[in-house]
Amino acid sequence: MANNVYLFCGNDEYLVGLNARKRVDQICPAAEQSLTLEVIDGTAAKIDDAVAAVDQCVAGFRTVGLFGGKKVVWFRDVSFLKNAVIMKNADVKRLLGELASDIKAGLAEDQFLIMSAPGVDKRSAFYKAVKECGEISEYDIPERDYEARPVAIKRAASLFKREGLSIDSAATDAFINKTGFETRQIMNEVEKMVLFKGADKNITLADVQLITSTSGEAIAWDFTDAVAERRLADAIRIFRQLLFQKQTAIGLIIQLESLFQNLLRFREYMEAGWLRMNGNRIQWSNDQEIEDYFSEMPEDPRKMHWFRASKIANHAAPYTVRALAARKTLVVDTHEKMVSGGSIPHELMFETLLAKICAPKRRR
Known part of the structure; x- marks a missing residue:
């Protein structure tokens, strides 16, 4: 049995798609693709969509090629492999487990599975199966x-x-x-x-x-700034602009989860006395307790670019830990409602969320 399994992943969407397409064309030339290639769309904003996509991939993977020849499955743009809410769903886990088992069992010489994804949870059993039995190519833009x-x-x-x-x-x-x-x-x-x-x-x-046009990334920074600063009108205006530019409510709510996670962490560091403001810049304390704590973390926040870290600290300063934790819970709950289905449009749920988390401070 062969291990003809390839995973192309990373946040550089262009290079992921380009190199996955090159591998597809290498294995299955254009003249053969109408008979031997099955392309499965892995874009999924809801749990039901993810279940249907993985189920289709498993079925396609197990189906022999036409006339018993070569069979190539391209599971393309698999958007949910790093989505914690979708990945913990029992049906998604079960189907990915079946796919992982098939990968470990090995493929026939003329059977190929190619996957492209914007991100993958490297702790998942599925990723570990692909790493053990297949080939992984990562195309990431550095976070810093x-x-x-x-x-x-x-x-x-x-x-x-x-x-x-x-x-x-x-x-x-x-x-x-x-x-x-x-x-x-x-x-x-x-x-x-x-x-x-x-x-x-x-x-x-x-x-x-x-x-030269301003990128969606820069506009997304403006969006999270508006949310952190409770500028509701600006947050809604930029949110609608991002939707017009083909971003999704699911993608943007993941950014909000990251925003409030960072704000909460930095607020906790400030209350512990580990971090203080020095004008618009930040200063970390220097003692063994901090060294021991951060040495256990996958990423040390002290190594974050000073401009980004200072902005997070400045945004966190006006809040209490309790207020940030409550807002983070609102974001996570809304995300779960979005991916669990239902008849309420994602855009309406998102704008309702913005109204709640951008609410001004209550006067005592």
Whole structure:
């Protein structure tokens, strides 16, 4: 039996999709795909959608190819493998367990499973089965700005050079400030700049400011800032703008979960005396208790980029731990209601949530 299982994952959506497609085409050339390739959409915002997608993948994986020949299953854009709410559902766990068992049992020589996903819970039994028996390729943009930024700048400069365009460092910095670090956005904006410049091969700072669009990532930062600062009207306006730009309520509520998790942690550090504000910047205490505590954590918050850490601390400062915990619970509960089905539109549930968590402080 062969282990013809491939997982492409990471938060760089463009590179994940591109390399998964390359592997599909390598295994199954275009001329063969109508007979041998089955593509299953793994996009799922609700538990029922996830169950249906995994069930279809299991069925496709177990079905022999037409006329007994090669069979290639591409489980594409599997959006829920890092969604804690969906992944703890009993039916999802059962079906992923069946798929994991099939992977461990081994595939026939002419049987292939290719999966692409924006993220995977590496603690899950499913991920461990794929890691043990298959091949995993990860394409992640570093979480820390100071690590991601040089990669994005190098990628943009390389793309402009490939197109025969010249751009100085100041214009490149401004370009990345607008596009963000995601490869697809960078490539789209490079292509737009090429069309805009025409025969003129020199890109100026004025060109960047005129033609380059601000990324959804930057707008998403504006959204979480508005929520943290209880600016309800701005939060709803930016939320609707993000929906117009094809983001989903599920994706945005996951960002809110991360926001309130970080705010709660930093507020607790502040109350413990481990963290204090020094103007707009933060200062960590230096003692053994903190060293022992953070050494057990997967990521040390003291290594977070100073600008992001300072912003989180400034946003957390006006709240109490109790207030932040209550808001985090509201977000998690709404997320669970969204993925559990029901007739209430996600957008309405989200705006109701915003009204609750952006409510002004009560006067005593």
